[in-house]
Amino acid sequence: MNFAPVWASRWLLLDSFLTTLFLSAIAIVVGTFVGTLVSVLRALNIGVLNVILRIYVEVFRGTPLLMQLFFVYFGLPMLGIEVDKFWAAFSAISLYTGAYVAEVLRAGVEAVPKGQVEAATALGLSFGQRLWYVVRPQALRVALPPLVGVYVAIIKDTSLATVIGYNELMRRAMELVLQYGRPLEVLLTVGCLYFIICFPISKFSEWIERRLARNGA
Amino acid sequence: MPLLTMTNVQKRFGSLSVLNGIDMSVEVGQVVAIIGPSGSGKSTLLRVINGLEPIQGGDIVVDGISMASGRGLHEIRKHVGMVFQQFNLFSHLTVGGNVMLAQKLVLGRGKADAEKRGRELLAKVGLEEKWDAYPSQLSGGQQQRVAIARALAMDPRIMLFDEATSALDPELVGEVLGVMRSLANSGMTMLVVTHEMNFAREVADRVLFMDQGRILADGTPDEVVAQPKDARVQQFMRRLTER
Ligand SMILES: Nc1ncnc2c1ncn2[C@@H]1O[C@H](COP(=O)(O)OP(=O)(O)O)[C@@H](O)[C@H]1O
Numbered sequence: 221m222n223f224a225p226v227w228a229s230r231w232l233l234l235d236s237f238l239t240t241l242f243l244s245a246i247a248i249v250v251g252t253f254v255g256t257l258v259s260v261l262r263a264l265n266i267g268v269l270n271v272i273l274r275i276y277v278e279v280f281r282g283t284p285l286l287m288q289l290f291f292v293y294f295g296l297p298m299l300g301i302e303v304d305k306f307w308a309a310f311s312a313i314s315l316y317t318g319a320y321v322a323e324v325l326r327a328g329v330e331a332v333p334k335g336q337v338e339a340a341t342a343l344g345l346s347f348g349q350r351l352w353y354v355v356r357p358q359a360l361r362v363a364l365p366p367l368v369g370v371y372v373a374i375i376k377d378t379s380l381a382t383v384i385g386y387n388e389l390m391r392r393a394m395e396l397v398l399q400y401g402r403p404l405e406v407l408l409t410v411g412c413l414y415f416i417i418c419f420p421i422s423k424f425s426e427w428i429e430r431r432l433a434r435n436g437a
Numbered sequence: 438m439p440l441l442t443m444t445n446v447q448k449r450f451g452s453l454s455v456l457n458g459i460d461m462s463v464e465v466g467q468v469v470a471i472i473g474p475s476g477s478g479k480s481t482l483l484r485v486i487n488g489l490e491p492i493q494g495g496d497i498v499v500d501g502i503s504m505a506s507g508r509g510l511h512e513i514r515k516h517v518g519m520v521f522q523q524f525n526l527f528s529h530l531t532v533g534g535n536v537m538l539a540q541k542l543v544l545g546r547g548k549a550d551a552e553k554r555g556r557e558l559l560a561k562v563g564l565e566e567k568w569d570a571y572p573s574q575l576s577g578g579q580q581q582r583v584a585i586a587r588a589l590a591m592d593p594r595i596m597l598f599d600e601a602t603s604a605l606d607p608e609l610v611g612e613v614l615g616v617m618r619s620l621a622n623s624g625m626t627m628l629v630v631t632h633e634m635n636f637a638r639e640v641a642d643r644v645l646f647m648d649q650g651r652i653l654a655d656g657t658p659d660e661v662v663a664q665p666k667d668a669r670v671q672q673f674m675r676r677l678t679e680r
């Protein structure tokens with residue numbers, strides 16, 4: 221093993237690491253916000269809105285992220301809408317993640333027995349209070365494991381942003397491999413860097429799961 | 438003035454008419470048993486009283502507040518407690534959490550006050566030592582008693598019971614009926630949908646017989662349960678005793 225080329229490229233790798241971290245953060249933070257908003261709006265059960273939200277979820281889950289990135293970055297300008305690299309990555313990744321988060325949360329909400337909401341209604345809780353104090357804690361218990369799965373998957377998927385010119389980790393790895401011909405060392409290093417991002421998320425979710433589990437079986 | 442008045446209440450699910458012009462009133466302290474065949478609209482009758490189901494016609498007035506008025510629904514809910522067949526305790530909260538949640542959120546009580554009231558009521562239903570238990574650690578009978586305490590913690594003027602003992606193992610029915618009986622004796626106004634004819638006979642001041650979304654009979658337990666005049670009621674009672 222010879223890690224000298226990797227070490228020589230440490231600042232480039234750090235730069236790409238931060239890019240991947242940045243794109244992942246957008247996906248998780250904004251995607252979760254979008255997904256939560258969609259599932260709350262869906263819980264309101266307003267006819268037309270429900271149809272629109274369902275179409276959104278189905279379209280963004282049903283097509284590859286790569287295509288969505290292409291569409292926003294190269295397609296929209298053809299329609300006269302200029303989109304720079306950042307906004308293209310931001311919107312495509314957020315909406316893509318949002319659709320998956322929305323679906324996971326919907327399944328969680330549907331797993332909460334109807335009687336729970338009825339009891340809360342009968343006790344006089346408002347719509348928002350029912351959602352926050354009764355539905356959310358119970359839905360999260362169901363949704364958390366698949367939610368973490370969505371996060372980890374999207375962190376890997378951010379590598380697709382390379383097609384619109386982001387020098388994220390995977391792209392940098394390929395460049396270094398081509399340059400130095402040391403695939404094992406480079407990929408090991410990059411693998412570790414991905415792990416550094418994913419690991420805290422798994423740990424955090426385990427912690428939340430334990431906390432939820434303590435609050436009743 | 439009656440505590441609850443229903444005038445010409447209509448309830449439809451799509452084209453299915455479930456309540457066909459319900460007229461009735463309940464005085465303070467009255468215990469009213471509601472009986473009748475399955476699907477006759479008993480649950481729906483209770484559910485429209487606290488607004489779990491909106492009505493399509495008529496009005497419901499509780500404690501002088503009309504359901505049709507602006508804040509009516511919200512105000513009425515605060516005065517009406519409901520106990521369900523399936524208990525519906527919040528499974529992520531302890532017994533204490535269950536009896537305190539709505540006190541804090543809806544009545545704006547502080548934690549200390551909510552806990553004091555909650556413990557009082559749990560003692561009343563004989564479960565004070567279960568404060569820290571989760572619903573899944575309780576028997577059905579215990580869960581239902583907690584559910585009663587949770588509803589009472591809101592200091593309701595009326596309590597609605599929808600087949601509160603139907604989901605219980607036979608040996609657990611008694612403890613819940615016991616709590617309901619002492620509640621009735623303490624002067625609570627109660628509407629009780631039940632198949633327990635002994636309870637209806639012994640505890641209720643009044644029995645309503647429902648059929649196809651109408652009140653077919655309304656009288657003392659003696660008039661409705663023991664010596665019904667209406668043929669439909671007679672038939673229902675015969676079937677019940679044959680079983
Ligand atoms: N949410 C609902 N949607 C459609 N139909 C309903 C709904 N709830 C009750 N029903 C119908 O209303 C009728 C009365 O139901 P219910 O009040 O539950 O009767 P009971 O409690 O006397 O058995 C039944 O025919 C039932 O199928």
Ligand SMILES: [Mg+2]
Nearest residue numbers: 479480481600
């Ligand atoms: Mg019923």
